[in-house]
Amino acid sequence: xxxxxxxxxxxxxxxxxxxxxxxxxxxxxxxxxxxxxxxxxxxxxxxxxxxxxxxxxxxxxxxxxxxxxxxxxxxxxxxxxxxxxxxxxxxxxxxxxxxxxxxxxxxxxxxxxxxxxxxxxxxxxxxxxxxxxxxxxxxxxxxxxxxxxxxxxxxxxxxxxxxxxxxxxxxxxxxxxxxxxxxxxxxxxxxxxxxxxxxxxxxxxxxxxxxxxxxxxxxxxxxxxxxxxx
Numbered sequence: 001x002x003x004x005x006x007x008x009x010x011x012x013x014x015x016x017x018x019x020x021x022x023x024x025x026x027x028x029x030x031x032x033x034x035x036x037x038x039x040x041x042x043x044x045x046x047x048x049x050x051x052x053x054x055x056x057x058x059x060x061x062x063x064x065x066x067x068x069x070x071x072x073x074x075x076x077x078x079x080x081x082x083x084x085x086x087x088x089x090x091x092x093x094x095x096x097x098x099x100x101x102x103x104x105x106x107x108x109x110x111x112x113x114x115x116x117x118x119x120x121x122x123x124x125x126x127x128x129x130x131x132x133x134x135x136x137x138x139x140x141x142x143x144x145x146x147x148x149x150x151x152x153x154x155x156x157x158x159x160x161x162x163x164x165x166x167x168x169x170x171x172x173x174x175x176x177x178x179x180x181x182x183x184x185x186x187x188x189x190x191x192x193x194x195x196x197x198x199x200x201x202x203x204x205x206x207x208x209x210x211x212x213x214x215x216x217x218x219x220x221x222x223x224x225x226x227x228x229x230x
Contacts, residue, residue: 001064002163002194003029003052008061010047010217021047023217025061029163029196034189036205036225037198039214046167048214049198053086053165054078066162083111087156087164091171093148095140101127101151102136108159126154130184146177153184157193164188166197170204182207 010022022044029035039045050056051063054070063070066085073081087108088094095104105123114122127136130150140148149169156164166185170178186207189195197208205211206225213221 001028002031002033002066003027003196004062004064005058006062006064008051008063009059010044010051010056011059021217022051022058025219027212027219027222029194031162031194032189032192033194033196034185034209035196036208036211037196037214038200038202038205038211040200043214044217045198045214047217049165049167049196052163052196053088054082083108084159085162087159087161089149089152089156089164089166089169091168093140093145093152093172095148095151095155097140100137100139101132101143101147101154104140104151105155105158108155112159122158123154126157127151129157129188130154144177145173146180149173149177149181150184153181153188157188163194163196166195168198168200170199170201178204 005025005027008022008025009020012019012021025048037045037048047056051058058071061071065081068081070078070081096107102120102123105126106119109119109122124133124136127133130153132147132150132154135143135147143151170181173181182204185195185197199205208225210222210224212219
């Protein structure tokens with residue numbers, strides 16, 4: 001099991017009022033799954049994504065990520081887990097504007113203290129995997145939205161993470177670029193990469209293999225995606 005949550009709660013305490021953002025979440029995701037997390041704004045899906053990504057802490061319950069009980073870790077250990085076990089892909093790409101595509105992809109390996117020559121090779125391999133070898137020396141302002149997201153996916157892959165977490169990865173893209181990005185995620189999943197994606201778009205969720213739907217901080221459905229005949 002890559003992800004397992006047990007009676008997970010997240011409560012925000014403002015001092016005046018307590019807001020329960022997640023209630024009693026029991027979710028298991030196995031290696032090589034391809035899962036969409038859906039729900040309206042305020043449903044809890046983004047809060048869950050932040051907890052799964054070790055960007056926020058749960059209030060109660062348990063979260064096991066690739067065999068590690070994340071709920072017991074201090075901040076330094078959480079940062080280490082984030083860098084080594086999780087590859088993030090964000091809606092806004094989050095690329096550093098002064099770095100080339102290649103240098104952006106190398107960044108997680110810099111933090112992981114991977115030697116320079118190995119960094120460059122792995123970054124080039126990752127950019128090739130997403131079809132962007134020809135643009136590796138371009139900076140973000142010289143790339144289209146779809147190309148920027150390819151760089152972000154390559155960056156997410158380089159440390160061989162246990163899981164890729166993608167938060168609305170097509171939210172800033174046109175429909176053609178969205179399809180291309182979803183094709184890349186599908187290909188990566190076929191190669192054995194575990195992908196968990198937050199989206200509010202049913203046509204994007206239809207590319208995945210399982211849809212978990214949230215409402216008012218709870219899971220209201222968890223169903224496999226039924227693929228139509230090609």
